[in-house]
Amino acid sequence: MNAATKHSDTLQLVPRGEREIVITRMFDAPRKLVYRAFTEPALVRRWMNGPGGYSMPVCDMDFRVGGKYRYVWKSDKDGSEMALVGEFREIVPDKRIVRTETFEGPWSPGETVGTVELAESGGKTTVTTTVVYPSLQARDAMLKSGMKQGLAMSYDRLEEVLAAG
Amino acid sequence: MNATQRLDATFSALADPTRRAILARLASGDASVAELARPFDMSQPAVSKHLKVLERAGLISRGRDAQRRLSRIEGSSLEDAFGWLRDYRRFWERSYERLDALLDELKAEGTRTVRARRRKGSRR
Numbered sequence: 001m002n003a004a005t006k007h008s009d010t011l012q013l014v015p016r017g018e019r020e021i022v023i024t025r026m027f028d029a030p031r032k033l034v035y036r037a038f039t040e041p042a043l044v045r046r047w048m049n050g051p052g053g054y055s056m057p058v059c060d061m062d063f064r065v066g067g068k069y070r071y072v073w074k075s076d077k078d079g080s081e082m083a084l085v086g087e088f089r090e091i092v093p094d095k096r097i098v099r100t101e102t103f104e105g106p107w108s109p110g111e112t113v114g115t116v117e118l119a120e121s122g123g124k125t126t127v128t129t130t131v132v133y134p135s136l137q138a139r140d141a142m143l144k145s146g147m148k149q150g151l152a153m154s155y156d157r158l159e160e161v162l163a164a165g
Numbered sequence: 166m167n168a169t170q171r172l173d174a175t176f177s178a179l180a181d182p183t184r185r186a187i188l189a190r191l192a193s194g195d196a197s198v199a200e201l202a203r204p205f206d207m208s209q210p211a212v213s214k215h216l217k218v219l220e221r222a223g224l225i226s227r228g229r230d231a232q233r234r235l236s237r238i239e240g241s242s243l244e245d246a247f248g249w250l251r252d253y254r255r256f257w258e259r260s261y262e263r264l265d266a267l268l269d270e271l272k273a274e275g276t277r278t279v280r281a282r283r284r285k286g287s288r289r
Contacts, residue, residue, distance in 0.1 A: 011258050014180055025261050029268035036271065037264055043271075047263035050256040 018136040023129040031120035034127060035094045038116060039063055044071075053077060065091055069099070086111075094118065101131070110134045171223055178222035183207075184215050188238060191225060195235040 009026035016022050027034055037043045041059040049056045050073065058072035071084045083104040090098035097116045113132045118125050178184055187201055202212045216236055219225045228235040 010182070011254065011261060012180070013254050013257070014176060023257055025257070027261075027265060027268055029272055033268055033271045033275070034264075037267055043267065047267050048260050049263070051259040 016130075019133045021131045021133075023131075024126065026124055026126045028124055030123055031094050031118045031125045034118055034125045038097065038127075049073060058083075062088075063091070064088065086114075089113070174222040175224060178218050178224055181215070181218075184219055187212070187215055187219065187236075188224060191236055191238040195228075195237045197233050197235055201236065 009028075012022075012024040014022055037047065039061075041061055044061075045056045045059045048059075048071070053076050054073045055076065056071065057074050058070060060071075061067070061069035063069075065088055067088050069086060069088065072081055073083075074081045085102055085104060086100040088097065088099045090096065095118055099114055101112045101114045102110070111134060115128075115130045115132075117128045117130075119128070120126075179188075183205065186205065190196060190201060190204070198209045198212050198216065201216075202209045205212065216225065216227065219236075220227055224239055225236050226239055228237070
């Protein structure tokens with residue numbers, strides 16, 4: 001079945017309850033390293049830029065509770081930009097980061113709260129990201145259309161997406 | 166089912182890799198249970214069970230012809246689910262693949278040199 005063995009873990013993405021989306025993925029690295037990759041801007045910029053064709057020219061973060069951050073992605077193709085901004089609410093080193101998240105733009109679903117949790121077992125780290133939407137309507141609006149316009153990521157063939165994971 | 170329940174059903178149907186693979190197969194054309202079972206090395210009853218879940222979620226429809234009951238992918242509900250999902254999922258999948266590579270690099274660095282313990286907390 002889908003026989004290709006991947007060396008990387010499969011990402012799980014599921015809605016939970018009325019207002020949440022949960023993304024889970026395991027990494028073959030200790031928690032301390034994963035935490036660095038999520039919290040040091042120079043490292044974040046090297047991986048958090050999606051499916052290709054985008055760079056991340058801005059990755060500012062004042063990494064402390066109450067500190068703000070701003071990420072900007074830029075399309076290589078047409079130079080269009082998308083920004084994500086917010087504030088850190090809670091920081092537990094090597095374990096947990098809670099922050100508010102707002103996409104700048106008319107299609108934004110409003111402010112969401114994102115929690116990243118790291119759990120290590122046997123040298124591997126599971127990253128669980130929970131995004132809480134302000135309302136059921138906001139989540140479903142997001143599910144239906146938000147990212148489509150916002151990220152404007154290149155649409156690959158449906159089969160490829162369906163086969164993913 | 167209201168729109169939200171439908172969407173929930175869609176997503177839970179998609180949470181299973183076998184069902185995603187079946188959809189991928191159907192994306193390239195309608196197929197019977199036997200045709201679906203073959204490449205997946207599964208029994209026909211097992212495939213039928215997956216097809217029922219997909220049908221309930223509105224992801225496929227199934228023909229009436231009992232002889233050769235073809236399953237067909239249903240575009241609109243996929244579009245609802247994937248308009249957003251395919252981009253969001255792809256964003257994180259590809260980003261996380263890059264993170265895999267970065268972490269390998271950081272691990273290698275860590276074994277080459279004993280690094281001073283990094284100061285935690287505020288940066289920049």
